[in-house]
Amino acid sequence: MNNPISNSRCPLTPTRGVIRSIIPMASDNTLFQITVDGDALSDCMPGQFVQLWVPGVGESPISVCSGHVGATVELTVRKVGRVTSALFQMNEGDWVGLRGPYGNGFPVEAYRGKDLCLIAGGLGVAPIRSLWQYVLDHREDFGKITLIYGMRHSIDLLFRSEFKMLLRRRDMEVFIAAEELCGPALPPISVQLGRVTDMIKAASLSPTVEVAVCGPPVMYKYVIDELKAKGIAESQIWLSLERHMKCGIGKCGHCFVGGAFACKAGPVFNLPQLRLLPEAVECA
Ligand SMILES: Cc1cc2nc3c(=O)[nH]c(=O)nc-3n(C[C@H](O)[C@H](O)[C@H](O)COP(=O)(O)OP(=O)(O)OC[C@H]3O[C@@H](n4cnc5c(N)ncnc54)[C@H](O)[C@@H]3O)c2cc1C
Ligand code: FES
Incomplete structure (x- = not known):
């Protein structure tokens, strides 16, 4: 299928990914195996996330759940709201957009x-x-x-x-x-x-x-x-902290907490780092 997002160079433009398999796991949690164009996500490290775009609906941050990302990236998604519900309506062979990988990941x-x-x-x-x-x-x-x-x-x-x-x-x-x-x-x-x-x-x-x-x-x-x-x-x-995120690249301010952009400085912090972000979690 022809689509408007392939071959784009803008960092905020997603890479096209084709849903290869949809594997229901438990209650509203499903594993999506998505094949991406080129090597856009191949340098992904554990704990990083992507912005998953469902065309016509919107984007959500989702953790990459596979240790090695080659042509295929694995995402485990829980159906909770607009974007994830729309994803659950999709079928194998449909395409979505992926931006990333974002965040620091585990050290x-x-x-x-x-x-x-x-x-x-x-x-x-x-x-x-x-x-x-x-x-x-x-x-x-x-x-x-x-x-x-x-x-x-x-x-x-x-x-x-x-x-x-x-x-x-x-x-x-x-x-x-x-x-x-x-x-x-x-x-x-x-x-x-x-x-x-x-x-x-x-x-x-x-x-x-x-x-x-x-x-x-x-x-x-x-x-x-x-x-x-x-x-x-x-x-x-x-x-690893979950904050509300939009851009994923430190521009929109949605994830700003205690002086840091969680999408770039995080989502992974150790406890001394969290103490410098007092609003981040009550435990620090
Ligand atoms: C770094 C990071 C990694 C993440 N990794 C994963 C992951 O691997 N898998 C995963 O499933 N999720 C993950 N999330 C969480 C996911 O991004 C959010 O759950 C996201 O909001 C889902 O998008 P959505 O549009 O489906 O839900 P939204 O529509 O944004 O809804 C999110 C929540 O708000 C509630 N809500 C929505 N609309 C309303 C309303 N009108 N009134 C009251 N409540 C409402 C929903 O019930 C839901 O609980 C991650 C988040 C971050 C920041
Ligand atoms: S999500 Fe936009 S600044 Fe972090």
Whole structure:
């Protein structure tokens, strides 16, 4: 199909992406695999996001959820409002626009050689997945890996078959917790009753571990308290923040918080950085 956005050079003009597959995961969460023209997103790093444009509707920031972006980018989207609902109406073969990658992402260079603890709550598993996939692709560069994933209801577990494989690996420790066990039985995935904080208590984490966290803001305060109780320094605790965003490139001011543009300086900050942005989250 002829379209108005291919071959454009303007940084605010999206690159065309064709929806290759639509994979429903749990409740209103769906994985979209999108093939992009050229190598526009090939330098994407874990924790970065794209601006997804649904023609005629608008744009929304969405985290890239795959550790390696070649011709295909993976996005996990929850249907919540205008843009995401319009995306859920689309079919395989339809095209969307993508701008990016934007944001700083997780500091993988600083993580190299160190133990890592990745903590995801709910849909926060999307950017955390990009990080575990990247780290496992470069496994020899990192120390011990602990992955903790929590959700309210076990039926909302995302990336079920991938977790089955992760749980079998001997070179990482995986904890999955749900506040309520419900829905169809999940064997061979063992979901424990509890919260992310219970899993942090149960995990054996060295005080030098680097921690990457993404989840609902209410989770952050409790996670931070638990990590600090384990003697982990604030500078090793990295949180991915969701702010309202429009342009993604530090121009419109929508994401301005405490003197910084979250779309450029973030969305990933460590705790000392967050303390300089007092309005960002209450936990800092
Ligand atoms: C860096 C970053 C990464 C993100 N990554 C992801 C991701 O990987 N996956 C994902 O699904 N989301 C992600 N988000 C969140 C996503 O961008 C937002 O949920 C976005 O608003 C969705 O766009 P929308 O147009 O569908 O929703 P909107 O129409 O903007 O609605 C968003 C929220 O506002 C509520 N709302 C909308 N209209 C009204 C109204 N009239 N009155 C009251 N409430 C209303 C909706 O119920 C919804 O809760 C990310 C956000 C950021 C900043
Ligand atoms: S989203 Fe426009 S300045 Fe950050």
